[in-house]
Amino acid sequence: MKIKSAEIVISAVSKAQYPENSLPEIALAGRSNVGKSSFINKMLNRKNLARTSSKPGKTQTLNFYLINEAFYFVDVPGYGYAKVSKTERAKWGNMIETYLTGRHELKSVILIVDLRHPPTNDDVLMYQFLKHYSIPVIVIATKADKIPRGKWEKHAKVVKEKLAIEKEDPVIIFSSETGVGKEEVWQVIGKWINDNESKK
Numbered sequence: 014m015k016i017k018s019a020e021i022v023i024s025a026v027s028k029a030q031y032p033e034n035s036l037p038e039i040a041l042a043g044r045s046n047v048g049k050s051s052f053i054n055k056m057l058n059r060k061n062l063a064r065t066s067s068k069p070g071k072t073q074t075l076n077f078y079l080i081n082e083a084f085y086f087v088d089v090p091g092y093g094y095a096k097v098s099k100t101e102r103a104k105w106g107n108m109i110e111t112y113l114t115g116r117h118e119l120k121s122v123i124l125i126v127d128l129r130h131p132p133t134n135d136d137v138l139m140y141q142f143l144k145h146y147s148i149p150v151i152v153i154a155t156k157a158d159k160i161p162r163g164k165w166e167k168h169a170k171v172v173k174e175k176l177a178i179e180k181e182d183p184v185i186i187f188s189s190e191t192g193v194g195k196e197e198v199w200q201v202i203g204k205w206i207n208d209n210e211s212k213k
C-alpha cells in the first residue's frame with residue numbers, strides 16, 4: 014500500500030479527545046516492549062513516527078495516527094510491565110476497556126506477540142477479551158528476524174496453540190527489521206479501511 018501521509022493527531026488520555034471524524038480505526042495491542050511502535054513505523058515506512066524505546070511501560074495514552082487521511086492506527090499502551098503501580102494499572106484497564114468495548118470506529122485489533130516465545134498469560138487474556146467482545150483480531154508474531162526461517166512455522170504453531178486461536182483469525186509472521194509479512198498485513202487490514210490505495 015502506498016503511504017501518502019501519516020501523522021500523529023492526538024495522544025489521548027480521555028474519551029473526549031478521540032477524533033470525531035468517524036474514520037475507521039485499527040488498534041494495536043500487545044505486551045510492552047513487544048515491538049508495537051516498531052511495527053507502526055515499518056508499516057508506514059517511517060523511522061521515528063511512533064517512538065520506540067528500550068524502556069518499557071512509557072506510553073500511557075492512546076496515540077492516534079492518521080494515515081492517508083483515510084483511517085487510523087491507534088497505539089494502545091502495552092500491558093505486562095511489572096513496575097507499574099496498582100492505581101496506574103487500574104487506570105490503564107479502564108482506558109483500554111472503554112476504548113475497545115465502546116468505540117464504534119474500531120474495526121479490528123492487531124494483537125502483537127513475540128514469535129520467539131510462547132504468548133504470555135496476558136497475551137492469552139487479551140485475545141480472550143477481544144473474542145468475548147467479538148472484535149476481529151489479527152495476530153502478528155513479530156521479531157521473526159531473531160530466529161532462523163526454518164523455525165518460523167514451529168514457533169507460529171506454538172503461538173496458535175497457546176492462544177487457542179480460532180480459525181478465522183489470521184496469524185502473520187512479521188519483522189520490523191526486514192519487513193517480512195508487511196504486504197500480507199496490508200492485505201488483511203485492507204478490508205477494514207476505506208482507502209482505495211490499499212486495494213491496489
Ligand SMILES: Nc1nc2c(ncn2[C@@H]2O[C@H](COP(=O)(O)OP(=O)(O)O)[C@@H](O)[C@H]2O)c(=O)[nH]1
Pocket residue numbers: 043044045046047048049050051052064065066067069070091155156157158159187188189190
Ligand atoms: N530484531 C528486532 N527487534 C525489534 C523488532 N521489533 C521491535 N524490536 C525492538 O524491540 C524493542 C521494543 O520495541 P518497541 O517498538 O519500542 O516496542 P513497544 O513497547 O511494543 O512499542 C526495541 O529495542 C526495538 O528495536 C523486530 O521485528 N526485530
Ligand SMILES: [Mg+2]
Pocket residue numbers: 049050051064065066072
Ligand atoms: Mg511503543
